[in-house]
Amino acid sequence: MAKTVLKIEGLKTSFNTTAGLVRAVDGVSFSVDEGKVLGIVGESGCGKSVTSLSVMRLVPKPNGHITDGKILFEGKDLLRIKESEMRKIRGNHIAMIFQEPMTALNPVFTIGNQIGESLALHQGLTGKKNVERCIELLKTVEIPRPDKVVDEYPHQLSGGMRQRVMIAMALSCDPKILIADEPTTALDVTIQAQVLELMKELNAKLGTATMLITHDLGVIAEMADDVIVMYAGKVVEEAPVVNIFKTTKHPYTLGLLKSRPDMLDEDEKLSCIRGMVPSPYNMPKGCAFAPRCDKRMDICDEKMPNLIEIEPGHKVRCWLFEEGGA
Amino acid sequence: MAKNLIEVRNLKKYFPIMGGVFSRKVGDVKAVDDISFNIEEGEIFGLVGESGCGKSTTGRTIIELLDPTAGSVKFDDKVIYDIENNVRMPRNELQALRRDMQIIFQDPYASLNPRMNVGTIVSEGLVKHKIANKKEAIEKAKELLELCGLSADNVVKYPHEFSGGQRQRIGIARALALQPKFIVCDEPIAALDVSIQAQVLTLMQELKEKFKLTYLFISHDLSVIKYFCDRIAVMYLGSFVELTTTKRLFEKPLHPYTQSLLSATPKSDPTITKERIILKGDVPSPANPPKGCKFHTRCPQVMEMCKTVVPEFKEVEPGHTVSCHLMDLDAR
Numbered sequence: 001m002a003k004t005v006l007k008i009e010g011l012k013t014s015f016n017t018t019a020g021l022v023r024a025v026d027g028v029s030f031s032v033d034e035g036k037v038l039g040i041v042g043e044s045g046c047g048k049s050v051t052s053l054s055v056m057r058l059v060p061k062p063n064g065h066i067t068d069g070k071i072l073f074e075g076k077d078l079l080r081i082k083e084s085e086m087r088k089i090r091g092n093h094i095a096m097i098f099q100e101p102m103t104a105l106n107p108v109f110t111i112g113n114q115i116g117e118s119l120a121l122h123q124g125l126t127g128k129k130n131v132e133r134c135i136e137l138l139k140t141v142e143i144p145r146p147d148k149v150v151d152e153y154p155h156q157l158s159g160g161m162r163q164r165v166m167i168a169m170a171l172s173c174d175p176k177i178l179i180a181d182e183p184t185t186a187l188d189v190t191i192q193a194q195v196l197e198l199m200k201e202l203n204a205k206l207g208t209a210t211m212l213i214t215h216d217l218g219v220i221a222e223m224a225d226d227v228i229v230m231y232a233g234k235v236v237e238e239a240p241v242v243n244i245f246k247t248t249k250h251p252y253t254l255g256l257l258k259s260r261p262d263m264l265d266e267d268e269k270l271s272c273i274r275g276m277v278p279s280p281y282n283m284p285k286g287c288a289f290a291p292r293c294d295k296r297m298d299i300c301d302e303k304m305p306n307l308i309e310i311e312p313g314h315k316v317r318c319w320l321f322e323e324g325g326a
Numbered sequence: 327m328a329k330n331l332i333e334v335r336n337l338k339k340y341f342p343i344m345g346g347v348f349s350r351k352v353g354d355v356k357a358v359d360d361i362s363f364n365i366e367e368g369e370i371f372g373l374v375g376e377s378g379c380g381k382s383t384t385g386r387t388i389i390e391l392l393d394p395t396a397g398s399v400k401f402d403d404k405v406i407y408d409i410e411n412n413v414r415m416p417r418n419e420l421q422a423l424r425r426d427m428q429i430i431f432q433d434p435y436a437s438l439n440p441r442m443n444v445g446t447i448v449s450e451g452l453v454k455h456k457i458a459n460k461k462e463a464i465e466k467a468k469e470l471l472e473l474c475g476l477s478a479d480n481v482v483k484y485p486h487e488f489s490g491g492q493r494q495r496i497g498i499a500r501a502l503a504l505q506p507k508f509i510v511c512d513e514p515i516a517a518l519d520v521s522i523q524a525q526v527l528t529l530m531q532e533l534k535e536k537f538k539l540t541y542l543f544i545s546h547d548l549s550v551i552k553y554f555c556d557r558i559a560v561m562y563l564g565s566f567v568e569l570t571t572t573k574r575l576f577e578k579p580l581h582p583y584t585q586s587l588l589s590a591t592p593k594s595d596p597t598i599t600k601e602r603i604i605l606k607g608d609v610p611s612p613a614n615p616p617k618g619c620k621f622h623t624r625c626p627q628v629m630e631m632c633k634t635v636v637p638e639f640k641e642v643e644p645g646h647t648v649s650c651h652l653m654d655l656d657a658r
Contacts, residue, residue: 043521144607160608188376188546188609189546189587189590189591190376190586190587192590192592193592193604193605194605196592197602218591218592221592221593222592244596245594245595245596255521256521257594259521259524261527261553261554262548262591262594269528270524270531272527272528273525276492276521
């Protein structure tokens with residue numbers, strides 16, 4: 001079996017807001033293996049981005065806090081180490097690709113400057129060697145005329161090219177873990193196809209463990225090996241990608257799949273999940289999905305079900321599958 | 327055959343580029359460049375393409391929210407404008423006609439006035455067109471909100487109190503207030519979450535049946551277009567490259583751009599492995615589109631003649647129009 005690079009246990013992240021405490025991530029556990037792609041799906045506000053920021057220890061301060069849990073990177077708990085030590089890991093061993101290539105790059109520095117920064121910091125490459133490595137990286141992500149682009153500014157590049165630069169930057173120090181937060185959401189379909197293809201190739205070539213965060217089930221189907229479905233800060237289903245799509249268990253996952261028109265047979269009507277995500281200030285007492293669920297039972301309003309393994313590798317948080325329910 | 331509700335002929339919309347010391351016109355962004363099509367009564371006509379291809383501009387120019395550069399549009403057998411023959415509908419007539427054509431915008435956060443309450447937003451058109459007095463209009467607004475899945479007491483609330491999906495419902499209620507015949511839907515679900523998207527789509531479908539509406543549905547999401555539309559036009563850099571029924575387009579796409587667009591859309595099925603056509607490069611700037619066929623810079627099947635000769639947009643089989651030189655080769 002492949003080596004586990006990142007293991008997260010019972011992660012809880014919350015935010016202090018004027019309206020009260022918001023538990024954005026509420027007891028999330030998962031692990032990422034070497035060379036694998038773990039997909040995290042969910043709607044906006046379900047805590048998928050906060051999970052990834054927690055791993056990087058980039059939760060916005062002073063309002064955001066990681067209150068509990070462990071983030072084990074190669075056996076070391078990232079929540080217990082000093083900030084200076086974390087800085088050596090961040091960008092070096094764990095790298096991140098952000099959603100908005102327009103805002104994630106600094107407009108006043110050249111591309112070479114921005115990629116070179118982490119090379120200088122983590123690998124001590126300076127001067128000519130630094131530039132050479134930058135050009136090499138731009139070549140890996142298939143940017144045309146890399147020797148020119150290295151001296152250009154972000155505004156001179158298109159969205160797809162900027163996202164490639166982001167990937168080049170993330171890969172610059174051969175990270176063990178790559179966190180991609182909605183890497184293709186801001187891009188057009190044809191450009192999305194290019195970037196996904198590139199990420200797939202690089203993943204196969206470099207064997208980097210990848211956490212892919214997205215709301216697009218199509219992207220998940222193409223990219224991921226394992227999938228986590230999140231709802232209201234909790235994992236509701238976890239399984240290999242084929243199981244998620246073929247032997248779906250949780251009513252929420254099922255609802256998500258059913259609300260995608262490309263999964264329908266001809267003449268089949270689109271079905272939808274009623275209502276909307278509960279307000280984070282006012283979470284239901286029992287299962288967070290109960291108010292929207294078609295298969296709601298009395299117990300769902302009372303108690304939160306546990307995440308249990310019903311088949312090897314397939315975990316579900318639902319009373320339909322747990323003893324004591326039904 | 328159903329009657330054509332909308333007839334668009336050779337529509338062009340150019341945006342001037344200003345530059346130089348005296349801000350003179352130095353060029354044009356050809357956002358919409360010579361397109362013609364009809365929309366039949368009761369039809370959902372889909373317009374698909376990547377960002378910047380002119381979909382939204384088309385939608386807005388048809389209902390004359392933007393001033394057209396050239397071409398003509400007929401709505402319900404009445405000429406709205408015909409630039410070549412210097413015909414324009416008089417202002418007061420056009421205003422009356424606006425009752426029949428409405429628009430739903432993409433961004434539900436930007437398209438509702440934050441300082442008006444929901445009742446006023448929905449009933450504004452009714453009051454403006456003197457169909458009802460203020461009191462009646464509010465009653466009507468309540469009805470419309472309930473129709474769109476919101477409760478009637480929401481009329482006193484303000485837009486910030488609603489989520490994205492609910493705001494879009496308010497936008498739909500506003501569009502329906504005047505009982506239009508035709509609604510331009512400009513990416514109405516692009517800003518929403520997947521589960522909410524399905525809700526709004528279903529609502530729009532129900533309303534279409536109920537009020538016998540005709541939609542121009544603009545989207546970049548092919549799977550939504552496939553589910554929702556009767557006929558589809560694929561746009562690239564301001565021009566149509568292919569126009570046909572939904573069924574034909576997905577069974578037998580003829581234009582290389584349509585083919586690559588279809589193959590680029592991720593399918594929600596991990597067991598299918600498919601051949602992908604990956605396009606090289608980016609969409610060229612519409613201010614300076616390539617000569618000949620606009621797609622030739624990225625086309626996997628490019629030929630020498632594509633670089634110089636603009637392909638004609640012609641019917642290759644009944645109801646299937648394509649603009650590509652490859653079609654001539656096949657015929658020969």
